[in-house]
Amino acid sequence: MGIPFIDLKSQYARIQEEVDQNIRNVLEHGRYVMGPEIAEFESKAAAFAGTRHALSCGSGTDALLLALMALNIGPGDAVFTSPFTFMATAETIVLTGATPVFVDIDPATYNLDPARLETAIRDLRIARPELTPRAVMPVDIFGLPADYDRILKIAETNDLRVIVDAAQSFGAEYKGVKTASLGDIACTSFFPAKPLGCYGDGGACFTDSDELQDIMQSLRVHGQGEDKYDNVRIGLNARMDTIQAAVLLPKLAIFPEEIQVRQTVARRYNEKLAQSGLVLPLIPEDMLCVWAQYSVQAKDSAHRDALQAQLRQADVPSAIYYPTPLHLQTAYADLGYKRGDLPVSESVGERIFALPMSPYLSEADQDAVCTALLG
Numbered sequence: 403m404g405i406p407f408i409d410l411k412s413q414y415a416r417i418q419e420e421v422d423q424n425i426r427n428v429l430e431h432g433r434y435v436m437g438p439e440i441a442e443f444e445s446k447a448a449a450f451a452g453t454r455h456a457l458s459c460g461s462g463t464d465a466l467l468l469a470l471m472a473l474n475i476g477p478g479d480a481v482f483t484s485p486f487t488f489m490a491t492a493e494t495i496v497l498t499g500a501t502p503v504f505v506d507i508d509p510a511t512y513n514l515d516p517a518r519l520e521t522a523i524r525d526l527r528i529a530r531p532e533l534t535p536r537a538v539m540p541v542d543i544f545g546l547p548a549d550y551d552r553i554l555k556i557a558e559t560n561d562l563r564v565i566v567d568a569a570q571s572f573g574a575e576y577k578g579v580k581t582a583s584l585g586d587i588a589c590t591s592f593f594p595a596k597p598l599g600c601y602g603d604g605g606a607c608f609t610d611s612d613e614l615q616d617i618m619q620s621l622r623v624h625g626q627g628e629d630k631y632d633n634v635r636i637g638l639n640a641r642m643d644t645i646q647a648a649v650l651l652p653k654l655a656i657f658p659e660e661i662q663v664r665q666t667v668a669r670r671y672n673e674k675l676a677q678s679g680l681v682l683p684l685i686p687e688d689m690l691c692v693w694a695q696y697s698v699q700a701k702d703s704a705h706r707d708a709l710q711a712q713l714r715q716a717d718v719p720s721a722i723y724y725p726t727p728l729h730l731q732t733a734y735a736d737l738g739y740k741r742g743d744l745p746v747s748e749s750v751g752e753r754i755f756a757l758p759m760s761p762y763l764s765e766a767d768q769d770a771v772c773t774a775l776l777g
């Protein structure tokens with residue numbers, strides 16, 4: 403068997419008894435929607451994140467949409483975000499009727515560049531006076547926190563709400579606090595490949611605001627009011643399945659230890675690839691990355707093609723996140739961006755690729771990955 407890109411099988415083998423038992427419990431009590439495991443998971447997830455509230459939902463995409471809707475963001479509003487991310491980040495902004503404004507990334511961390519954010523807000527006020535700057539949605543790409551001190555300060559100065567896209571960074575820390583506790587609302591994904599994943603789709607919103615939590619709770623179930631058949635706002639069906647919460651509970655219990663092992667795996671890559679000539683990930687001081695991906699940069703796209711072919715030959719999987727930044731995706735053509743507008747994201751997209759990463763990646767397999775890569 404080849405080396406898995408993300409080794410979920412080994413994790414399952416470790417906690418199989420608890421996972422199977424939890425799933426059986428759900429089958430027996432039969433409360434497939436909003437069963438007791440949901441509240442138990444939410445309370446443990448909030449304790450882990452360090453927030454007053456956690457609201458589970460159907461996916462990371464649902465989480466972002468719930469957050470935007472709860473903050474009443476819609477037509478005429480501008481939301482600043484990174485173009486170097488997964489489709490869903492900006493997609494949810496468009497779904498509310500608001501306009502995403504892409505801000506280029508820092509070439510070292512691949513996260514939204516605060517200096518460019520300031521310029522983008524200033525430029526927008528002049529060039530698009532019909533739009534109101536309302537929010538910023540930083541993304542913790544590959545599990546690395548964005549530059550929150552600077553972003554939160556700029557948001558405060560400009561009266562912007564902050565929605566953290568922590569889909570890839572659940573468990574990551576910025577100056578000792580979890581990124582899921584930052585901003586007005588932080589959103590994460592429990593898609594299976596994420597650092598903490600379930601066995602299907604799942605997500606959650608985190609906030610310290612009782613008011614926002616109440617609104618999101620209502621939005622999650624068709625804008626419900628006093629009871630199921632009292633609807634006070636337009637909402638969604640965005641609940642997490644009980645079975646997913648049942649799966650997440652034992653996974654959350656071992657997650658802190660897995661995060662530590664992820665650091666060891668990443669450190670080993672750093673050491674083994676130190677002389678490779680590749681651009682390795684940079685983790686600024688005071689940040690704990692959860693390594694949703696371990697991504698490196700080749701010299702150019704031809705070099706990346708050659709290295710990925712070398713890996714394929716040795717039966718080592720690799721992947722590219724993200725070859726096309728969002729501003730160049732057909733789906734966002736109406737926004738009017740063109741190649742050259744966000745050069746850092748474009749250039750990184752041409753050179754970056756990710757190596758197998760998981761807390762269950764053995765040192766022998768990691769050696770095999772590096773040997774294949776170094777030729």
Ligand SMILES: Cc1ncc(COP(=O)(O)O)c(C=O)c1O
Nearest residue numbers: 461462463488490491569591593
């Ligand atoms: C940065 C980012 N935002 C949002 C999402 C959406 O999450 P989901 O796939 O759970 O809807 C993902 C993951 O897929 C992501 O990586």
